[in-house]
Amino acid sequence: MVMSPAVNTYPLSSYTFGSKEAKIEKDTSVADRLARMKTNYLKEGMRTSVEGILLVQEHSHPHILLLQIGNTFCKLPGGRLRPGENEIEGLKRKLSSKLAANSSNLQPNWQIGECVATWWRPNFETMMYPYCPPHISKPKECKRLYLVHLSEREYFAVPKNLKLLAVPLFELYDNVQRYGPVISTIPQQLSRFQFNMINNETDDKLLL
Amino acid sequence: MVMSPAVNTYPLSSYTFGSKEAKIEKDTSVADRLARMKTNYLKEGMRTSVEGILLVQEHSHPHILLLQIGNTFCKLPGGRLRPGENEIEGLKRKLSSKLAANSSNLQPNWQIGECVATWWRPNFETMMYPYCPPHISKPKECKRLYLVHLSEREYFAVPKNLKLLAVPLFELYDNVQRYGPVISTIPQQLSRFQFNMINNETDDKLLL
Numbered sequence: 001m002v003m004s005p006a007v008n009t010y011p012l013s014s015y016t017f018g019s020k021e022a023k024i025e026k027d028t029s030v031a032d033r034l035a036r037m038k039t040n041y042l043k044e045g046m047r048t049s050v051e052g053i054l055l056v057q058e059h060s061h062p063h064i065l066l067l068q069i070g071n072t073f074c075k076l077p078g079g080r081l082r083p084g085e086n087e088i089e090g091l092k093r094k095l096s097s098k099l100a101a102n103s104s105n106l107q108p109n110w111q112i113g114e115c116v117a118t119w120w121r122p123n124f125e126t127m128m129y130p131y132c133p134p135h136i137s138k139p140k141e142c143k144r145l146y147l148v149h150l151s152e153r154e155y156f157a158v159p160k161n162l163k164l165l166a167v168p169l170f171e172l173y174d175n176v177q178r179y180g181p182v183i184s185t186i187p188q189q190l191s192r193f194q195f196n197m198i199n200n201e202t203d204d205k206l207l208l
Numbered sequence: 209m210v211m212s213p214a215v216n217t218y219p220l221s222s223y224t225f226g227s228k229e230a231k232i233e234k235d236t237s238v239a240d241r242l243a244r245m246k247t248n249y250l251k252e253g254m255r256t257s258v259e260g261i262l263l264v265q266e267h268s269h270p271h272i273l274l275l276q277i278g279n280t281f282c283k284l285p286g287g288r289l290r291p292g293e294n295e296i297e298g299l300k301r302k303l304s305s306k307l308a309a310n311s312s313n314l315q316p317n318w319q320i321g322e323c324v325a326t327w328w329r330p331n332f333e334t335m336m337y338p339y340c341p342p343h344i345s346k347p348k349e350c351k352r353l354y355l356v357h358l359s360e361r362e363y364f365a366v367p368k369n370l371k372l373l374a375v376p377l378f379e380l381y382d383n384v385q386r387y388g389p390v391i392s393t394i395p396q397q398l399s400r401f402q403f404n405m406i407n408n409e410t411d412d413k414l415l416l
Contacts, residue, residue, distance in 0.1 A: 004326075040260070046311035060342065061339070061342045061344055062339070073344055077289075079352075113210055114400075115400045116400055117396055117399045117400055118212070118399040118400060119399065129376065129378070129381060129395075130377075130381065130395045130396045131269070131270070131377045131381070131395055131398075133378060133400060134267055134268065134269045134376075134378065164234060168342075169338075169339045170339065170341060170342065173337060173338065174338070174389070181382070185393055186327055186394045187337075187338045187339055188338040188393045188396055188397060189396060189397060189400075190338070191325045191326040191327065191337075191338035192322075192324055192325055192326060193321045
């Protein structure tokens with residue numbers, strides 16, 4: 001019998017959120033971003049990026065932490081690996097850069113779990129696919145999404161120019177218009193997991 | 209380092225396809241189907257169904273085997289479990305009923321692998337979701353999709369009233385109109401796997 005892997009999720013209220021200095025976006029437009037991607041490709045070859053799915057719960061339903069830039073655009077925390085960098089170590093570095101306090105004694109315990117999806121960019125264009133399309137021998141980017149198993153309590157420091165949102169799976173599902181193809185199909189990719197919704201209010205009661 | 213699980217896929221041409229007696233559909237309309245679901249629910253509680261994702265390759269691109277009924281409707285091989293039946297054993301039984309010859313010495317070696325998705329039906333309606341929606345305490349159906357690892361050579365017997373199609377991932381992707389929400393997002397669910405495309409033409413050459 002193949003069992004579903006289990007994921008413990010804790011209430012949003014068990015985490016503490018502060019802020020830190022702004023993380024300025026490197027590109028001011030999609031065209032700039034694709035141009036920088038091309039320059040980097042000529043120097044370093046295929047871009048590899050990694051992103052983390054951080055889960056919390058509210059009302060016994062899983063929510064994902066997303067970073068919002070401006071009023072509409074949302075992204076997962078993560079980013080581009082350095083040439084040759086290990087995916088897991090690189091994702092920890094990126095998560096700390098986006099969400100950890102500068103103080104080294106407040107670093108979250110990043111436990112990188114299962115890879116849940118891989119997306120490919122065949123050309124210097126915005127379109128990505130969940131497979132490398134046939135006849136594409138030199139994809140321009142490979143992006144991998146990993147589940148991040150959060151501890152029961154953590155402190156997150158959010159860059160001042162970004163907002164951190166906890167978005168429920170039912171809001172992401174079938175909402176490609178708002179969240180794009182990568183984020184809107186995360187509910188399907190997570191559906192194989194069994195969520196243990198741990199409600200630490202019970203723990204608090206036990207302490208009384 | 210978390211590695212991607214590997215899946216061996218073999219060319220479509222390495223499998224043999226025959227036919228067998230028709231499998232008559234139990235319902236002739238969606239309304240009939242939902243009515244039968246309701247009757248069964250009152251007797252047996254939540255319906256649990258299991259479906260298999262059988263992969264082959266063509267032109268080094270993964271394809272999924274789908275059963276086509278009439279000219280348009282496609283489904284994965286699988287079906288409803290008996291009350292209390294083990295999911296893996298039940299899926300093997302259903303795969304044999306849909307795709308195996310009647311002769312017991314021609315039964316494929318069904319190796320049931322990873323669960324790739326779970327879908328929930330909250331009401332006696334066609335809509336399903338990749339999570340149990342909040343406030344639904346008594347879902348009416350839970351459907352689980354499993355990867356089936358095919359051996360290099362197998363004989364499949366297809367019911368005369370159905371067609372077996374090998375559909376490439378690029379045809380399924382973003383094609384909810386043709387394949388529905390469950391099948392059209394299989395490419396995203398499979399994207400975490402690494403496909404070893406084994407081309408047995410090389411083996412044939414070695415035998416010469």
